[in-house]
Amino acid sequence: MNFADLIQIVWENLRAHRMRAVLTTIGIAIGIAGVIAVVAVGQGGQAVIISEIEKMGSSLYFDISPDYMRGETADSNTFSIEDPTIIKELSPAVDKMAAITLGPMVDVRLPNSDKNTIMASLYGTHPDLIHVLNLSIEKGRFITDLDVTSHSRVVVIDAGLAEDLFPKEDPLGKKIFVQDTPLTVVGVLEKAPSSMLDAFSVRMVYTPITQAQDMLNTRVINQLCGTAVSEEALPQAISDSIKILESRHSSVSKSYMGTTLEEQLEMVGKVTSILTTVIGAVAGIALLVGGVGVMNIMLVAVTERTREIGLLKALGARRRDIMQQFLGEAVALCLLGGLIGMIVGIGGAFAIALAAHWPPLISVWTVLLAIGFSVIIGLFFGLYPASRAASLSPAEALRHL
Amino acid sequence: MISVSGLTKVFGSGDAAVHALRGVDLEISEGDFVAVMGPSGSGKSTFLSILGCLERPSAGEYYLDGRDVNSLEDDELADLRNRKLGFVFQSFNLLPRHNVLRNVEMPLIYAGVPGDERRKRAQELLEQVGLGHRLTHKPAELSGGEQQRVAIARALANNPLVIFADEPTGNLDSKSSLEIMELFQKMHRAGRTIVMVTHEPDIAAYARRVIYFRDGKIVREEAKDELR
């Protein structure tokens, strides 16, 4: 039997049991759609988070935070404002360093206007932060050492906030209120290349760390971040920083941990791929259930059509012809289900991605794998019924009612 | 052309063993028309399916067209059935999901006849049995007599040496039976060998030889010199 004949015969047989074929196909389609959507959304999310982290800085980046693995959190004794300067002096491996006091949600508004309050994140920090985070200034200047020592009431704002507050004017020299404290804008950052944070409209303001602590009424420094002089010096920079911190804060016996960008990327990669694997496995089970459905249908078809198989053998069908026909039916069901599942899955991935503001990453491989997998399901679950059908003697099969 | 000797067939084993054939010897020459008669359960159908290579005997010799059938592999038997043998059954046994044309095409597909030639041949055969106008109908849309005519066209597809028919008129009224037997007679006149099981004497009367089965053995044989 040649391929075109096989396809025609398979098609005529499936068409005769339309409802049954459709239901089986749906089972497979759901499984395939699930797998494709989950993997695409997972990979897209992973890519977004990784690119977000990569934007934070170079491969020289590291940060030091309280050792949260041992349950430590930052309090007013964990770090001091002088720590970055001391560490830079003592460790030749550390190039730049800044401390950060974070105000995750602060109100920003123009003077004399109570409405139009904008939520922003406040970074109270040292001048080095601009180098550590690879930021660049579009207008004006960043924070200076003098700003830090003199608690200057100055602020550097990001491009998004500048547009929100001063759509038509030059923001430099203007006053804005941050947590009801009037600050003078001395710099505007360059617009970062489009980022997930833009989509969520997270705005950033940067002030001298001393001023931030006054405004937030706290002495807590959340973390230190810095860069090493070279990639090779990165471990040295981290261990030096921790040693220096431990000796400087020995009276309160704190423990610290250092993280590199590399490690953060690895961790994010691990977490998201575990998530993707778990959800993917659930979708995979759905696929398996669909496969058992196909096997069930093929078994029913074989039992129901035993007499027909006997007849085909009487007409001269060899074992191979019978196998081909039944496997053909199973593979056709799965392939059709796979194609529908692929379309639905890709559509679903786009819909989810649109809602979550990240690009769906549909790799050709995922799709090929899903289609290949559905064909394999067809072959695998069709094989047993087909082989059972083919091994009957024609007279035996013909006696079947 | 057909030669069997000492043919036996046992179904099951031990106490449950059924001896369907208990040593059958028979020669059938080319162009012969043989009717097989006998009481129910006497082994007629079993004999026919062994002759038709649908089943292997438990013991005995079988030569068909000079070949030792017992020594052939399953796939060789399939080829033999496809090219040399044709079957007509009591219950028609058409493929319900395929149309009439496709039903007749089936043996040609297994024989590897290319599409155009195949359709032409199937159409010719259907015209010969008077169904040239029903090509795209499904079997369920035809009467019993028409279905059996499709089955005959199908049996003739690869121009076989022998036609085996097990009670071909068993499910038909007398008028359709007559039409079917006319087709058998035409085949016989064209020189085709026919072996047919039947319960009805006036159907058996179409044959040149009638053999009688009882308890798995041939007990009697009648030959007719004249064709009806």
Ligand SMILES: Nc1ncnc2c1ncn2[C@@H]1O[C@H](COP(=O)(O)OP(=O)(O)OP(=O)(O)O)[C@@H](O)[C@H]1O
């Ligand atoms: N597959 C089988 N398993 C067990 N016994 C069988 C099988 N096929 C046939 N038999 C038995 O073999 C004997 C002969 O059966 P067969 O069908 O050849 O009879 P028959 O002459 O064709 O009868 P009928 O005229 O009713 O069709 C019967 O006793 C039947 O019960």
Ligand SMILES: [Mg+2]
């Ligand atoms: Mg019988």
